[in-house]
Amino acid sequence: MGTREDIIAAAARIMRDEGYARATTKEIARAAGYSEAALYKHFHDKTEIFLTVLIERLPGLVPLLAGLPERVGERAVRDNLVDVARTAIEFYAESFPVSASVFSSRQLLAAHRERLREVAPGAGPGRPLTELAAYLRAERDSGRVPAAVDPDAAAALLLGACFQQAFLLAFADERPEGDSLDALAGELVGTLVAGW
Numbered sequence: 001m002g003t004r005e006d007i008i009a010a011a012a013r014i015m016r017d018e019g020y021a022r023a024t025t026k027e028i029a030r031a032a033g034y035s036e037a038a039l040y041k042h043f044h045d046k047t048e049i050f051l052t053v054l055i056e057r058l059p060g061l062v063p064l065l066a067g068l069p070e071r072v073g074e075r076a077v078r079d080n081l082v083d084v085a086r087t088a089i090e091f092y093a094e095s096f097p098v099s100a101s102v103f104s105s106r107q108l109l110a111a112h113r114e115r116l117r118e119v120a121p122g123a124g125p126g127r128p129l130t131e132l133a134a135y136l137r138a139e140r141d142s143g144r145v146p147a148a149v150d151p152d153a154a155a156a157l158l159l160g161a162c163f164q165q166a167f168l169l170a171f172a173d174e175r176p177e178g179d180s181l182d183a184l185a186g187e188l189v190g191t192l193v194a195g196w
Helices: 003-018 025-032 036-042 046-057 061-066 077-104 106-119 127-141 151-171 178-193
Strands: none
Touching: 003 025, 003 036, 003 046, 003 077, 025 036, 025 046, 046 061, 046 077, 046 106, 061 077, 061 127, 077 106, 077 127, 077 151, 077 178, 127 151, 151 178
């Protein structure tokens, strides 16, 4: 691995074990085996590192959702949604310990929110809802999802259920894998689309 990858790996480990609030750039650099100056050659600040960890080190929800427009009209909608649910459960289960500490103080949350707007406008916890709703809207427009389905509500129901399941798994210190994860994702999607 190179310096950047070492820093991302250390940041992911610290953020997962200690939370965002305690993952200082100094601690991340130390854990990666580099100086803080080396860290700043690759990243502007902790928020940029946090975003990189979410995109590059956690289960691939961001790229999956970004690729949904290419799936419109491809495969069964249910299969595409199961892929989303499976990945979302894994992503939220892994990211919950990382991001939960952002909510430990109003000041920290406000500073993180503001910096996130500067670093990555449009990013944030609402983006998965927006991208999934856009996919469902496109499938509805193509006739593969019933006209009566509200894409925004359907996206919120599915991702909300995934987040809830991930929270429960994180609390229990469990990691869903293989068949159990597939079954859970299938059950959530099956319930959502039962009336379609």
